[in-house]
Amino acid sequence: MRTPEDMKRLAKSVRYIPEASVDQRILRAVDDVLDRRRVPKPKPLWRVVVSHRITKLAVATAAIVVLVMALVLPFKVRERNRLADLALAKALYEQGNAEALVEVLNAGTLEFKRTVASYLAEIGSLETRDALLTLAAKESNPLLKEAFKSAVDAINRRLAPEASPRPNGPNEAPSPDATGALGSPNPIVLDEASDIDPNPGRPDERAAKPPHAPGDPNVDPNDPVQRLVNIVATASSSHTANMGPENTVNGSGLDEASRQHSTQATDMWLSRMNDPTPWIQYEFDQVYALQEMWVWNSNQLVEPFVGLGAKDVVVEYSLDGKTWTELEGVDRFNQATGSAMYTANTIVDLAGARAKFLLITIKGGFGVMPHYGLSEVQFFAR
Amino acid sequence: MLDDRSLINQLNLGSKQALHQIYAKYKEDMFTIAVSMCGDRELVEDCLQDVFVHFAEAAGQIRARSNLKAYLITAILNRIRDRLRRRDRWRRTSQQLNAPAGDFRRRPDNQSPAGPLMQGEQNAAIMRAMGKLPAKQREAFLLHAQADLTFRQIARHQQVSEKTVNSRYRYAVEKLQVLLDREERA
Numbered sequence: 001m002r003t004p005e006d007m008k009r010l011a012k013s014v015r016y017i018p019e020a021s022v023d024q025r026i027l028r029a030v031d032d033v034l035d036r037r038r039v040p041k042p043k044p045l046w047r048v049v050v051s052h053r054i055t056k057l058a059v060a061t062a063a064i065v066v067l068v069m070a071l072v073l074p075f076k077v078r079e080r081n082r083l084a085d086l087a088l089a090k091a092l093y094e095q096g097n098a099e100a101l102v103e104v105l106n107a108g109t110l111e112f113k114r115t116v117a118s119y120l121a122e123i124g125s126l127e128t129r130d131a132l133l134t135l136a137a138k139e140s141n142p143l144l145k146e147a148f149k150s151a152v153d154a155i156n157r158r159l160a161p162e163a164s165p166r167p168n169g170p171n172e173a174p175s176p177d178a179t180g181a182l183g184s185p186n187p188i189v190l191d192e193a194s195d196i197d198p199n200p201g202r203p204d205e206r207a208a209k210p211p212h213a214p215g216d217p218n219v220d221p222n223d224p225v226q227r228l229v230n231i232v233a234t235a236s237s238s239h240t241a242n243m244g245p246e247n248t249v250n251g252s253g254l255d256e257a258s259r260q261h262s263t264q265a266t267d268m269w270l271s272r273m274n275d276p277t278p279w280i281q282y283e284f285d286q287v288y289a290l291q292e293m294w295v296w297n298s299n300q301l302v303e304p305f306v307g308l309g310a311k312d313v314v315v316e317y318s319l320d321g322k323t324w325t326e327l328e329g330v331d332r333f334n335q336a337t338g339s340a341m342y343t344a345n346t347i348v349d350l351a352g353a354r355a356k357f358l359l360i361t362i363k364g365g366f367g368v369m370p371h372y373g374l375s376e377v378q379f380f381a382r
Numbered sequence: 383m384l385d386d387r388s389l390i391n392q393l394n395l396g397s398k399q400a401l402h403q404i405y406a407k408y409k410e411d412m413f414t415i416a417v418s419m420c421g422d423r424e425l426v427e428d429c430l431q432d433v434f435v436h437f438a439e440a441a442g443q444i445r446a447r448s449n450l451k452a453y454l455i456t457a458i459l460n461r462i463r464d465r466l467r468r469r470d471r472w473r474r475t476s477q478q479l480n481a482p483a484g485d486f487r488r489r490p491d492n493q494s495p496a497g498p499l500m501q502g503e504q505n506a507a508i509m510r511a512m513g514k515l516p517a518k519q520r521e522a523f524l525l526h527a528q529a530d531l532t533f534r535q536i537a538r539h540q541q542v543s544e545k546t547v548n549s550r551y552r553y554a555v556e557k558l559q560v561l562l563d564r565e566e567r568a
Binding site for chain 1: 395396398401402405409410413414417418423426427430431434435437438439441442504505508509512523524526527528555558559562563
């Protein structure tokens with residue numbers, strides 16, 4: 001009996017070989033086929049690369065990136081241009097270059113134009129006013145028209161004293177609407193007429209006010225709470241002659257019924273630029289037990305994006321203008337809306353502090369401009 | 383001599399030399415198995431030519447992955463099976479038409495696949511014995527024993543499981559043992 005291995009060996013021993021003539025016939029046939037056939041050339045490298053899926057993926061990715069860039073870039077560029085425009089306008093404003101500002105007023109967004117208009121309101125000349133009038137007449141956007149007109153008004157008011165010089169009396173209000181809000185014209189501190197305070201520094205250093213005896217017998221805790229009038233406001237500096245501290249106590253720009261304050265720059269106080277220690281001081285006609293202080297922060301149109309309002313503050317009070325007590329727990333005023341419907345949004349509780357003087361020292365503002373202001377301040381006391 | 387992969391790569395580039403080498407390398411295995419299976423040298427010669435002509439026509443697109451030997455052997459066996467089937471059908475049609483029987487009616491004579499290179503009585507005996515095996519068992523035996531194809535490769539060709547190929551091979555060996563024993567005793 002043979003083993004399976006034997007069988008395998010047996011099978012292997014069987015060999016058939018085709019005859020040589022068959023070999024020749026077959027090889028001739030296949031040679032003919034190969035001769036007839038045009039064997040395709042291998043793909044050139046660049047086609048292999050182009051048709052590779054990684055290449056396709058990369059191309060698709062690049063296309064998407066380009067598409068996204070094409071969609072996003074215009075917005076980015078526009079945003080950059082917007083900021084650059086605003087920066088330029090601000091620079092011109094700081095230089096007081098009203099003519100150049102009028103020129104750039106033609107271009108830009110609504111926001112930009114309103115900002116420029118508010119700058120012009122502060123620094124514009126008579127020619128500026130005329131240019132603004134022309135623009136306002138041509139303008140179709142009611143918002144812009146209003147902004148231009150209010151800028152024109154502001155320039156008018158600001159330039160009025162220059163246009164028709166008149167003596168400044170102690171009881172004269174800086175603008176017609178500033179009178180009567182509190183029932184009687186407020187005393188105005190006239191030594192604030194210049195931009196730069198001739199004698200900057202803390203009020204106590206100046207010792208401008210006569211000492212006031214503490215424990216004034218006039219103050220009775222049972223008196224009803226009243227709003228104080230006849231307040232003398234002084235400040236470390238003013239941006240322009242018609243933006244003095246008196247504007248914060250004379251009711252200018254404040255609608256007595258609605259308690260809304262205007263956006264007119266000349267209805268407010270604004271310190272001069274780069275004042276090292278901006279402060280504003282209120283002197284009452286006698287010692288009061290102070291209850292509340294209502295603050296309308298600086299409310300120019302540019303407030304939301306330039307931020308001239310006082311933010312970080314120190315509030316101090318004094319009986320004599322020399323010895324000051326800091327009011328604890330008050331270090332911040334709220335920002336104004338920059339609209340003509342703005343009402344007081346900071347109410348400081350004075351907790352019956354007895355004082356004849358109140359001093360607000362401003363440590364910082366809401367924006368980048370190096371000066372700060374307030375629209376109106378009202379005091380309630382016994 | 384180059385390996386199969388390089389030969390196929392060169393053939394894909396149109397090299398006649400490579401195809402000649404492939405032919406020289408595998409013609410004997412292909413021819414032996416095919417003749418052992420059908421016993422018809424003429425038919426096998428035709429099929430061998432067919433397979434290589436087709437192979438040449440496919441030049442440029444042949445993948446070098448599969449086992450070339452198994453591929454070629456499988457190809458020639460399939461072609462022979464197709465030819466036999468067609469010839470069978472043609473024969474039946476002819477009979478129905480009462481056509482005179484032609485030379486093509488000659489069935490492959492499995493019991494005496496005698497060739498000029500047949501050596502010795504023992505070879506004749508094993509070929510006779512193999513002729514008595516069922517075709518599938520014979521194929522499994524020849525592919526494994528003669529051409530050294532693995533069971534897996536045979537399974538793929540026969541389209542059955544490896545296990546089936548294994549048992550076909552085992553049955554074939556057992557039957558051949560019995561048949562050869564009987565012949566020796568006789």
